Each structure stands twice: as structure tokens, then as C-alpha cells.
Amino acid sequence: xxxxxxxxxxxxxxxxxxxxxxxxxxxxxxxxxxxxxxxxxxxxxxxxxxxxxxxxxxxxxxxxxxxxxxxxxxxxxxxxxxxxxxxxxxxxxxxxxxxxxxxxxxxxxxxxxxxxxxxxxxxxxxxxxxxxxxxxxxxxxxxxxxxxxxxxxxxxxxxxxxxxxxxxxxxxxxxxxxxxxxxxxxxx
Amino acid sequence: xxxxxxxxxxxxxxxxxxxxxxxxxxxxxxxxxxxxxxxxxxxxxxxxxxxxxxxxxxxxxxxxxxxxxxxxxxxxxxxxxxxxxxxxxxxxxxxxxxxxxxxxxxxxxxxxxxxxxxxxxxxxxxxxxxxxxxxxxxxxxxxxxxxxxxxxxxxxxxxxxxxxxxxxxxxxxxxxxxxxxxxxxxxxxxxxxxxxxxxxxxxxxxxxxxxxxxxxxxxxxxxxxxxxxxxxxxxxxxxxxxxxxxxxxxxxxxxxxxxxxxxxxxxxxxx
Numbered sequence: 001x002x003x004x005x006x007x008x009x010x011x012x013x014x015x016x017x018x019x020x021x022x023x024x025x026x027x028x029x030x031x032x033x034x035x036x037x038x039x040x041x042x043x044x045x046x047x048x049x050x051x052x053x054x055x056x057x058x059x060x061x062x063x064x065x066x067x068x069x070x071x072x073x074x075x076x077x078x079x080x081x082x083x084x085x086x087x088x089x090x091x092x093x094x095x096x097x098x099x100x101x102x103x104x105x106x107x108x109x110x111x112x113x114x115x116x117x118x119x120x121x122x123x124x125x126x127x128x129x130x131x132x133x134x135x136x137x138x139x140x141x142x143x144x145x146x147x148x149x150x151x152x153x154x155x156x157x158x159x160x161x162x163x164x165x166x167x168x169x170x171x172x173x174x175x176x177x178x179x180x181x182x183x184x185x186x187x188x
Numbered sequence: 189x190x191x192x193x194x195x196x197x198x199x200x201x202x203x204x205x206x207x208x209x210x211x212x213x214x215x216x217x218x219x220x221x222x223x224x225x226x227x228x229x230x231x232x233x234x235x236x237x238x239x240x241x242x243x244x245x246x247x248x249x250x251x252x253x254x255x256x257x258x259x260x261x262x263x264x265x266x267x268x269x270x271x272x273x274x275x276x277x278x279x280x281x282x283x284x285x286x287x288x289x290x291x292x293x294x295x296x297x298x299x300x301x302x303x304x305x306x307x308x309x310x311x312x313x314x315x316x317x318x319x320x321x322x323x324x325x326x327x328x329x330x331x332x333x334x335x336x337x338x339x340x341x342x343x344x345x346x347x348x349x350x351x352x353x354x355x356x357x358x359x360x361x362x363x364x365x366x367x368x369x370x371x372x373x374x375x376x377x378x379x380x381x382x383x384x385x386x387x388x389x390x391x392x393x394x395x396x397x398x399x400x401x402x403x404x405x406x407x408x409x410x411x412x413x414x415x416x417x418x419x420x421x422x423x424x425x426x427x428x429x430x431x432x433x434x435x436x437x438x439x440x441x442x443x444x445x446x447x448x449x450x451x452x453x454x455x456x457x458x459x
């Protein structure tokens with residue numbers, strides 16, 4: 001496909017864009033682009049097109065693209081000097097994307113929302129490296145090799161940092177989980 | 189390590205994956221087509237060269253370039269498409285072209301823009317009331333210009349609409365007033381290369397004297413930020429008279445006249 005784009009067929013690039021839009025949007029959102037995610041991704045695709053000449057033959061496109069998305073997200077957030085606050089991100093999450101169906105038990109729904117907020121808060125507390133490796137590996141569901149390529153780290157580093165990040169994350173999280181009842185909670 | 193810990197980590201991984209998927213939003217993969225269109229439009233509009241693999245030496249690159257005349261031919265076709273891509277009917281054609289796997293280019297000398305660019309007219313016009321209904325807000329009409337010759341409604345991401353009003357001036361040129369739901373976030377001016385002039389139209393307005401591509405930030409009724417990117421063919425005035433709608437006037441060359449038009453906007457028009 002990339003060979004076809006380089007041979008002067010921009011419509012082949014359309015296929016690449018179509019195939020990777022949803023993961024790129026997810027990456028921008030996960031890395032804090034907020035409401036700008038679409039613009040960030042559009043810009044990233046345009047930059048990727050320009051840089052396609054430097055793309056290494058045989059390399060995977062997705063990690064390469066996502067590192068451009070990550071860069072673009074960082075630039076956007078920085079340029080606007082408006083780091084999405086945790087509160088804002090939570091609001092966006094709760095407001096834009098109701099994870100819980102309306103029919104769900106309201107108590108369980110509240111718990112789910114609280115758990116998600118706690119997860120975000122814990123992610124926020126991780127170091128940049130740990131947050132990145134967790135984001136790429138789990139939020140973006142990339143495998144270890146792709147994560148290593150996207151971050152430009154050796155695979156061993158990815159593995160060890162991921163391990164440490166997960167353990168730290170677990171320690172930062174409260175024990176309450178959706179689907180479990182809270183213990184010792186006196187009725188109000 | 190205990191089995192309990194392992195189990196907890198496994199559930200944590202699952203939770204993280206579920207969170208990742210929840211970021212996808214309702215559009216999901218369906219957004220890919222629109223994104224592809226927008227990206228192609230940019231690639232064409234900015235006349236980006238075909239991204240050939242970086243060769244080992246410049247000399248070799250030149251030789252290769254000369255050898256593959258087909259490549260340069262395609263590059264110039266891209267240039268031609270850029271010109272065509274500027275007018276709405278052709279934009280539709282480019283969309284078609286994008287949907288299929290072939291390049292179809294027709295030579296159309298009339299598509300060459302006049303010096304200084306041309307303001308695109310209002311495509312697929314609808315009655316003003318119909319536009320209000322479709323867009324979900326009542327567009328304002330500056331008294332100075334009177335009833336528009338044509339009104340069209342376009343779609344913005346996230347279900348927002350844009351209403352465009354078009355007039356023909358005495359020289360047959362188009363004056364166009366785009367109306368976006370939401371107010372301007374003036375902090376975008378920090379990011380623009382060429383600083384606009386700040387004008388007073390009863391509120392703040394920005395005058396961009398030269399043709400350019402402008403990305404401006406806006407805030408919708410719910411307080412969410414979004415951005416618009418607009419190619420302009422000439423001087424542009426940008427302002428938010430009511431706080432709920434942002435106006436972008438294009439096709440008026442004199443700053444004084446643009447100011448007069450802007451100050452003649454009183455509020456949502458009465459039907």
C-alpha cells in the first residue's frame with residue numbers, strides 16, 4: 001500500500017487512512033487531545049503523508065503512525081497551553097460516552113463511573129514512561145513489538161516498565177470494582 | 189506471587205482495554221471515510237508532493253525522477269486537482285474519485301481561479317427557513333447586505349451545522365458569510381502566523397487582510413472546544429456578535445465596508 005502511495009497513488013493513502021482512523025482517534029483521546037482529537041488525527045495523517053518517504057520498508061505502519069499522532073497530540077496540548085485537566089477528561093468521559101446502558105442498575109452504574117474515574121486518576125499519577133507504556137499496550141491494544149516500535153524502546157524495556165507500571169497502578173487503585181458490592185457500607 | 193495478585197492484574201488489564209475501547213466513540217470505523225476525504229482534500233489543497241522513498245543520494249533521486257516521468261505527471265495532475273478541489277461541485281467529484289481506485293481528471297480551464305482567488309459560492313442552496321431548521325439555529329442577516337441570494341447548509345463534525353449566506357456584489361463577485369454555532373475562542377490568535385487587526389464592532393472582531401488558510405478555535409454551547417479550518421480567498425472578518433454564533437465574512441475587500449456590514453448585524457433575523 002505504501003509502495004503504491006509512493007508511486008503517486010494518493011488514493012492508496014485513503015485506504016491507509018480509513019484502516020487506521022479509529023485507532024488513531026483512540027490514541028489521540030487516550031493521550032489527552034480531548035475535543036481536538038479529530039483535528040489532531042487529521043493533522044497527523046497529513047504529516048505522515050509528507051514523511052512517508054522516510055518510512056522504513058518492512059516496518060509496521062501502525063506504530064509509526066501512532067508515534068506521529070502522539071507527537072501531534074503533545075504539540076496541540078502544549079501549543080494551546082491547556083493540558084486537559086483530569087476533571088475535564090472525566091467530564092468528557094462521563095458526558096460524551098455513557099459507558100453504562102440506561103437500563104443498568106443505578107448503583108452499579110455509579111460504581112462503574114467511580115471506578116473509571118479512579119482508573120483515570122491512577123493513570124494520571126503514573127510517570128510519563130509508565131503511562132505511555134500502559135496506554136500503548138492496553139488502551140491501544142498494541143502488542144509488545146508494536147509498543148516497542150512506537151516508543152522506540154527495546155522490547156525488554158517495554159516488558160519491565162509495563163510490569164512495574166501495572167503493579168503501581170494496582171496499588172493506586174481502590175479495591176472496589178463494578179460488579180462487586182461495597183462492604184461495610186451502612187445504608188444512608 | 190500469589191494467584192490472587194495475578195488475577196487482579198489480569199482484571200486490571202481487561203479494565204484498561206475496556207477503557208481504551210470506550211474512547212472510540214459512536215462514530216467508530218464509520219469516521220474513517222470522512223477522515224480520508226478530509227486528509228486527501230488537504231493533501232491536494234496544499235499541493236503536497238508525492239512522498240517518494242528517500243533515495244540514497246540526491247543524484248540518484250534526480251535520475252530516478254527523470255526516469256519516472258509518470259510520477260511527475262501525476263504530481264502535476266495533483267496540482268490541477270488542487271485547483272479543481274476549490275469549488276464545491278468539484279469537491280464532490282474529488283470525493284467520488286476518492287471512493288474509487290482510479291484517478292479521473294478532466295481538464296477544465298474555467299476552474300483556474302482568478303488572481304487573488306475566488307470566494308466559493310453557496311452550493312445546493314435552500315430557503316433561509318429551511319437552513320435554520322436543518323442547522324438548528326437562526327442565521328443572522330446583516331441589514332447592510334439585505335436578503336442573501338443563496339443560503340446553504342454544511343455539516344461540521346459532531347453533528348454541528350454551518351450555514352453560509354451568499355450575495356453577489358456589483359462586480360459579480362461573491363460575498364459570503366459563514367455562520368458557525370458557538371463563540372470564538374480568541375486565544376487561537378496566539379497560534380496564527382500573521383497577526384490580524386483587532387476591530388470593534390460592538391464586540392471584538394478580527395480582520396485578516398490577506399488570503400490564507402486559517403484555523404480558529406471555537407467553543408460550543410456546552411463549553412466544548414472545537415476547531416475550524418477555512419481557506420480564504422481574500423480578506424476575512426471574524427467575529428461573534430451574539431455570543432452563540434461566530435460569523436466569518438469573506439469577499440469584502442475594504443475593511444471599512446466589512447466593519448459597516450458587521451455593525452449592521454443586530455441579532456437573529458426575524459422570519
